[in-house]
Amino acid sequence: MFFNSLSFAIFLPIVFLLYWFVFNKNKTTQNAVLIVASYYFYSCWDWRFLFLLVFSTLLDYFSAIMMENSTTDKKRKIWLWLTIGINLGFLGVFKYYDFFVQSFADLLNGFGFQTNPVLLKLILPVGISFYTFHGLSYVIDIYYKRITAERNFIDYSLFVSYFPLLVAGPIERATHLLPQVKIKRHFNFEKAKEGVYQIIWGLVKKVVIADSCATYANAVFDNYESMNSLSLMLGAVYFAFQIYGDFSGYSDIALGTSKLFGIDLLKNFNYPYFSRDIAEFWRRWHISLSSWFRDYLYIPLGGSQGGMWMKVRNTFIIFLVSGFWHGANWTFIIWGLLNAIYFLPLLLRNKNRSNMGEIEMGWNFNSVKAILNILGTFVLTTVAWIFFRANSISEAIGYIQKMVTDFHFDSQYLSNERYNFELLLLVLVFVFVEWFNRSKVEPLSGKASWIKVTLAIMALLALGVYSDYKEFIYFQF
Amino acid sequence: MKQFLVFIGKIVLVLLLSAFALDFIYTTVFAQSEARNKVENVINSKPQDYDVIILGTSRANNHFVSELFEKEGLKTFNYGMSGAHLFETSLMLKLMIERNWEIKNIIVETDLNLSNEKRDDGTFGRFMPFLHKSETITNHFKKEADFTELYYVPFYRYIQFDEKVGFRAWYKTLLNEPTNTLANNGYYPLGHNPKANMKNNIEKLKPLRNRYFEEIKQICKANHINLIAVTTPMCSNVKGMEYFKKVKALYPEIKEYEHVVDGDEYFSSCGHLNDKGARLYTAKIIEDLFKK
Numbered sequence: 079m080f081f082n083s084l085s086f087a088i089f090l091p092i093v094f095l096l097y098w099f100v101f102n103k104n105k106t107t108q109n110a111v112l113i114v115a116s117y118y119f120y121s122c123w124d125w126r127f128l129f130l131l132v133f134s135t136l137l138d139y140f141s142a143i144m145m146e147n148s149t150t151d152k153k154r155k156i157w158l159w160l161t162i163g164i165n166l167g168f169l170g171v172f173k174y175y176d177f178f179v180q181s182f183a184d185l186l187n188g189f190g191f192q193t194n195p196v197l198l199k200l201i202l203p204v205g206i207s208f209y210t211f212h213g214l215s216y217v218i219d220i221y222y223k224r225i226t227a228e229r230n231f232i233d234y235s236l237f238v239s240y241f242p243l244l245v246a247g248p249i250e251r252a253t254h255l256l257p258q259v260k261i262k263r264h265f266n267f268e269k270a271k272e273g274v275y276q277i278i279w280g281l282v283k284k285v286v287i288a289d290s291c292a293t294y295a296n297a298v299f300d301n302y303e304s305m306n307s308l309s310l311m312l313g314a315v316y317f318a319f320q321i322y323g324d325f326s327g328y329s330d331i332a333l334g335t336s337k338l339f340g341i342d343l344l345k346n347f348n349y350p351y352f353s354r355d356i357a358e359f360w361r362r363w364h365i366s367l368s369s370w371f372r373d374y375l376y377i378p379l380g381g382s383q384g385g386m387w388m389k390v391r392n393t394f395i396i397f398l399v400s401g402f403w404h405g406a407n408w409t410f411i412i413w414g415l416l417n418a419i420y421f422l423p424l425l426l427r428n429k430n431r432s433n434m435g436e437i438e439m440g441w442n443f444n445s446v447k448a449i450l451n452i453l454g455t456f457v458l459t460t461v462a463w464i465f466f467r468a469n470s471i472s473e474a475i476g477y478i479q480k481m482v483t484d485f486h487f488d489s490q491y492l493s494n495e496r497y498n499f500e501l502l503l504l505v506l507v508f509v510f511v512e513w514f515n516r517s518k519v520e521p522l523s524g525k526a527s528w529i530k531v532t533l534a535i536m537a538l539l540a541l542g543v544y545s546d547y548k549e550f551i552y553f554q555f
Numbered sequence: 556m557k558q559f560l561v562f563i564g565k566i567v568l569v570l571l572l573s574a575f576a577l578d579f580i581y582t583t584v585f586a587q588s589e590a591r592n593k594v595e596n597v598i599n600s601k602p603q604d605y606d607v608i609i610l611g612t613s614r615a616n617n618h619f620v621s622e623l624f625e626k627e628g629l630k631t632f633n634y635g636m637s638g639a640h641l642f643e644t645s646l647m648l649k650l651m652i653e654r655n656w657e658i659k660n661i662i663v664e665t666d667l668n669l670s671n672e673k674r675d676d677g678t679f680g681r682f683m684p685f686l687h688k689s690e691t692i693t694n695h696f697k698k699e700a701d702f703t704e705l706y707y708v709p710f711y712r713y714i715q716f717d718e719k720v721g722f723r724a725w726y727k728t729l730l731n732e733p734t735n736t737l738a739n740n741g742y743y744p745l746g747h748n749p750k751a752n753m754k755n756n757i758e759k760l761k762p763l764r765n766r767y768f769e770e771i772k773q774i775c776k777a778n779h780i781n782l783i784a785v786t787t788p789m790c791s792n793v794k795g796m797e798y799f800k801k802v803k804a805l806y807p808e809i810k811e812y813e814h815v816v817d818g819d820e821y822f823s824s825c826g827h828l829n830d831k832g833a834r835l836y837t838a839k840i841i842e843d844l845f846k847k
Binding site: 270541544 | 556558559563565566573574577710713715722725
């Protein structure tokens, strides 16, 4: 059941009505209805993986209590590593086993040894990377005594399986979400209205921007050998907007949906393509994952405490792991590596926190500099996205090589029966809308909101891509 | 909560009004056009007189050279449509009759398309703007599983088939931007394709006693149109050519022309002749069926 499907449009109002009108007695009944809804939501993909979700919930719930009850640090540590080991073990088997075995076999073949690797070819349970990290943050926080273990199983289950964030985040923290599910929620009109605006805007990003860009990006990437420089550049730009519209659109719908139930989720995007350097980009893109790696990997590794070498080493580790988190393919690892390389000059010059404030525009040199920096950062991220999108490293290199050496800039007719420039106007309009609303969560609220909502709905109807139904990209992770 | 329910009610109202408004705007624009594809060319047409009308799939569209018929003094138009099934072919004929076209001969490509009775979404979508305009279209689509929503939910049909009748098609229609679909009296010549896959496997195909071919036969009979049903050529490397024998057994009236063009140099792909091959094929058809 996707957020952009008819079934979700039926499911959401039913859950909303049950939640506020039938099971509104206390927080336990509210949580219970959300858990049932979440399990139903998850089972719509594949009911068999519900067992995995329930197992993961039970594991983290009991090991957190055991950890808290442990009398010695050694026992606490055993419980921590046992939980991390089992959680990552599941992730490893489902997501990475085939990759490691195949890569090892390829390596041996390279040395002349004939191998016949046994691959599992398992279906990846949807959202496994998200709820695994979700649970891990909880047990690690317990271990470091940042929070106390949750004894109420219903509350804890909701923390893990809450449907708006279950399949593609944001990766929540117990410190943020658990306190909200432990109290009865009261209906707040302003919050719910904000949620509806965010859902509508998220749908525009997904159905109008991302899915339109997808048809063009696919047509270019799938036929990159016959494309010229202009088409390849546009293909990369379209993919940059596809992935942004897709993932931030999903996050907006998730956050908006959650607001309807009176629960705030962590902000996941903050207009990342308006970043002035790559460090700022990573503070604005998939914020819940970046901050997860910062808090649970970078800082435990020593963070920036051990001098420059330590900082560089830890930065490369988190970018490589972040790349690998996205998928079992070398392309994601290279994507992570590229971002680490982009980050390096900022780190070496201690400039990685120089663009912390909001962008202020005026008729002055600083504004011109900011715009050029934004464009430069966008170009860098777009080049990195080529590796993210390509099926193999050689394909990505071939794509870039052709893009910079072909030197033909005439408009080409694509396999989607469109010209490669046709989408640019829509993308530009989208960029302007986001730019002038960058201080807000979404552009629909505020003055003339009904006109903006009407335009958004008309855009959804008239400009949305529906016939070629498209999943959210991040569901595969 | 009451305030919120009113708010949601207003959003739903905006959605409905927008859908009605867009439906009206799209339908009005598509109703004015007849130059962008063959479906609207027939639907928005005035009564016509033709000696020969060609119907079928791309294997009709790319194989029957209208110009060669015209040279023989036969007013001809090729209404073959790439991807179309007999479901849409039959509807096209019904629409021509509904618009009082006078047709002497109809050539229908009847070979691989006999194997299914389903709709082709790509072609089906092109009829959507006219769903309420023509009773013939409404009746033809009535048995489709999604007919109710397509017919009654405003703008749903444009959303469902946005690739064919979505925003892009709409604004190009509004700007009256022509396509090449109607050039060469509907015939679309294919060139030589050095990368073409010159083999095919049709072993799994099974010809049906196709209800839409039966419909075509009945319409022709009722309107005194000479129906010529023919097969069209395939390249040399095809597995399962016995299919054509089964076609013949099922429909003895279908004329066998699958072998009349020999040599892969006359093909653009295994199932499609290039222009040179199409001319040979058409010449043979004219020779056999219009000169004897």
